[in-house]
Amino acid sequence: MNASNASQSWVVVADDPAVTGLVEVARTVADEVVAVVVGARPVADTVAAGVDRVVWLGEPGAVPLEAFAPQVAELVAAARPVAVVGAATPAGRALLGAVAARTQAPVLGGVRTVSVADGRVVVTHAVMGGIAERTVALEGGPAVLAVEAGAVPAGGATAPVAEVAGAPLDAATVTQVRPKVRAGVDLGAASVVVGVGRGLKAEADLGLIRGLAAAVHGEVACSRPLAEGVEWLPKESYIGISGQHVAPDLYVAVAISGQLQHMVGVRDAKVIVAVNNDKNAPVFGQCDYGVVGDLYQVVPALTAALGGSDD
Amino acid sequence: MKIVVAYKWAPNPQDLEVRADGTVDEARGKPAVSEYDPVAFELARRLADETGGEVVGLTVGAAAIDTPLARKAALSRGLDRLVLVADDALAGADSTRLAAVLAAAVRAIGGVDLVLAGDSSVDVAEGQVPLTAAAQLGWLGLGRVTAVTPAAEGLSVERDTPAGVAVLAVRTPVVLAATADAVVPRVAGMKDILAAAKKPVEVLALAALDVPAPAVTLATLGTAKPSGGDRRAVLFDGSDPASAASQLVGALRSAGVL
Ligand SMILES: Cc1cc2nc3c(=O)[nH]c(=O)nc-3n(C[C@H](O)[C@H](O)[C@H](O)COP(=O)(O)OP(=O)(O)OC[C@H]3O[C@@H](n4cnc5c(N)ncnc54)[C@H](O)[C@@H]3O)c2cc1C
Numbered sequence: 001m002n003a004s005n006a007s008q009s010w011v012v013v014a015d016d017p018a019v020t021g022l023v024e025v026a027r028t029v030a031d032e033v034v035a036v037v038v039g040a041r042p043v044a045d046t047v048a049a050g051v052d053r054v055v056w057l058g059e060p061g062a063v064p065l066e067a068f069a070p071q072v073a074e075l076v077a078a079a080r081p082v083a084v085v086g087a088a089t090p091a092g093r094a095l096l097g098a099v100a101a102r103t104q105a106p107v108l109g110g111v112r113t114v115s116v117a118d119g120r121v122v123v124t125h126a127v128m129g130g131i132a133e134r135t136v137a138l139e140g141g142p143a144v145l146a147v148e149a150g151a152v153p154a155g156g157a158t159a160p161v162a163e164v165a166g167a168p169l170d171a172a173t174v175t176q177v178r179p180k181v182r183a184g185v186d187l188g189a190a191s192v193v194v195g196v197g198r199g200l201k202a203e204a205d206l207g208l209i210r211g212l213a214a215a216v217h218g219e220v221a222c223s224r225p226l227a228e229g230v231e232w233l234p235k236e237s238y239i240g241i242s243g244q245h246v247a248p249d250l251y252v253a254v255a256i257s258g259q260l261q262h263m264v265g266v267r268d269a270k271v272i273v274a275v276n277n278d279k280n281a282p283v284f285g286q287c288d289y290g291v292v293g294d295l296y297q298v299v300p301a302l303t304a305a306l307g308g309s310d311d
Numbered sequence: 312m313k314i315v316v317a318y319k320w321a322p323n324p325q326d327l328e329v330r331a332d333g334t335v336d337e338a339r340g341k342p343a344v345s346e347y348d349p350v351a352f353e354l355a356r357r358l359a360d361e362t363g364g365e366v367v368g369l370t371v372g373a374a375a376i377d378t379p380l381a382r383k384a385a386l387s388r389g390l391d392r393l394v395l396v397a398d399d400a401l402a403g404a405d406s407t408r409l410a411a412v413l414a415a416a417v418r419a420i421g422g423v424d425l426v427l428a429g430d431s432s433v434d435v436a437e438g439q440v441p442l443t444a445a446a447q448l449g450w451l452g453l454g455r456v457t458a459v460t461p462a463a464e465g466l467s468v469e470r471d472t473p474a475g476v477a478v479l480a481v482r483t484p485v486v487l488a489a490t491a492d493a494v495v496p497r498v499a500g501m502k503d504i505l506a507a508a509k510k511p512v513e514v515l516a517l518a519a520l521d522v523p524a525p526a527v528t529l530a531t532l533g534t535a536k537p538s539g540g541d542r543r544a545v546l547f548d549g550s551d552p553a554s555a556a557s558q559l560v561g562a563l564r565s566a567g568v569l
Binding site for chain 1: 323324325327329333334335405406407408410411430431433434435436437438439442443444445446447449450451452453454455468471472473474475476477478479480481482485488490491492523524525526527528529530531532533534535536537542543544545546547548549550552553555556557559560562563566568569
């Protein structure tokens with residue numbers, strides 16, 4: 001690739017108007033932020049409140065978003081932006097993957113900080129599942145970054161939306177969508193989160209965990225196997241490298257062993273409490289306070305000590 | 312139907328040592344077939360059995376990914392044969408480079424209808440490689456696949472999307488990445504392990520593949536051990552739950568988080 005356009009960065013949007021996280025990173029490296037939006041028109045209009053210009057690829061109809069990825073990559077490559085930022089979600093990564101393939105640039109995830117020094121984009125990001133951090137300076141092409149999506153931009157100044165006719169791959173048609181019952185989980189805003197893991201014996205026992213969460217005015221979350229595997233809680237409730245990253249004042253891990261992939265999601269919690277009946281569980285090496293004991297005795301006792309009651 | 316399962320031979324980073332300067336000592340790592348990849352093997356086997364097809368395992372990486380143990384671990388999970396690209400030029404390769412090599416190997420294998428992958432790898436856990444590989448091939452790439460079945464024209468695919476479960480009619484060739492719980496993979500038995508020794512393995516030379524050169528160079532300015540891992544646990548004995556609970560609540564009140 002030739003010299004990039006240092007004054008411009010692009011955000012690639014896959015039908016999700018929650019882009020403040022993307023735009024924030026894009027603005028750190030360039031003055032002008034252009035969004036290319038795959039998805040319905042209202043998404044493009046909402047994104048327009050947060051950026052300087054929107055390129056919208058038209059109504060996708062029954063075509064899956066991923067089919068637009070090559071076209072997104074062409075548009076981005078033609079503009080030669082200094083950075084391309086997308087959401088670290090499966091749909092976001094499909095767009096970023098196409099940009100990466102088109103530009104032969106790596107996709108950097110686990111992004112902590114981004115800056116510009118001596119005309120180069122400098123990125124500090126987590127590597128190897130979060131066990132280490134690395135700071136790199138990029139040269140020769142765009143910084144392609146997968147970041148946490150953030151929130152929906154608030155209304156206000158609205159950038160122009162230009163429609164470009166969509167040219168998706170002719171490879172798939174969505175024939176049916178069976179809607180999910182929305183759980184309305186908002187872990188990000190909670191100051192206390194109670195996470196439960198595979199040590200819980202039965203779905204009905206979630207009542208104990210809900211009772212504890214109510215007593216600490218917190219939200220219920222879980223480890224991945226409880227949301228993907230047994231599906232006792234919605235997928236939006238699991239914490240970790242592939243799930244939610246939270247930074248509450250207090251995180252209580254109940255019957256969670258403390259595997260790396262879970263714990264990176266609560267690394268920024270102020271205080272971590274663990275309840276586990278195995279005194280050698282790795283979680284005890286990663287918490288501030290721990291109770292070594294059976295959740296079925298400790299949780300009700302804790303709820304009572306907090307002045308609450310079991311469901 | 313010719314199905315390639317792209318899988319990774321990698322260690323769980325939890326077992327690796329991070330030095331104080333943030334560099335990673337991989338010596339203690341025990342590489343294995345990455346945790347979620349057996350889901351892709353299982354989906355591929357079922358689909359191949361239904362369509363009378365072939366399942367080819369494919370992995371790319373540093374020279375150390377090609378050991379007798381590594382070959383057997385993959386071949387005992389329902390593959391018909393295995394293709395490897397094992398070259399130290401790929402040590403520490405980023406997702407774009409790995410995807411480019413996978414795509415080149417898929418082209419070299421030839422006539423592939425479907426590339427299946429797992430949710431994400433145990434060491435990087437990003438789920439980026441299959442989606443980038445799809446783009447390198449010029450094919451459609453779909454993640455979060457929960458079911459694949461043969462259909463009149465190609466495949467019927469179910470996906471877990473933010474809006475709900477989407478059902479798609481998909482034409483091949485295509486790249487699909489499964490969710491962690493799409494199917495429960497079978498456990499390799501003694502018979503499978505013995506049969507693995509007789510299955511064909513082909514090693515492709517990296518130099519013989521048509522792989523685009525990386526365009527971006529990364530200069531490492533520094534490494535660090537992340538903060539947040541240095542918590543000092545104060546433990547309470549839960550054999551007297553009421554006493555442990557009141558001590559804990561007291562401690563949390565003094566810490567100002569309740
Ligand atoms: C690529 C990849 C990505 C992943 N991403 C995530 C992620 O984002 N989030 C995530 O959570 N996981 C993730 N995982 C899975 C992760 O590695 C662990 O397998 C998972 O976190 C373990 O969940 P757990 O602690 O609930 O279960 P387990 O590890 O089975 O632990 C259960 C714990 O409960 C304790 N226990 C049992 N009974 C009791 C009792 N009566 N009272 C008290 N304690 C009890 C046990 O001692 C044990 O420590 C990922 C894995 C991979 C490979």
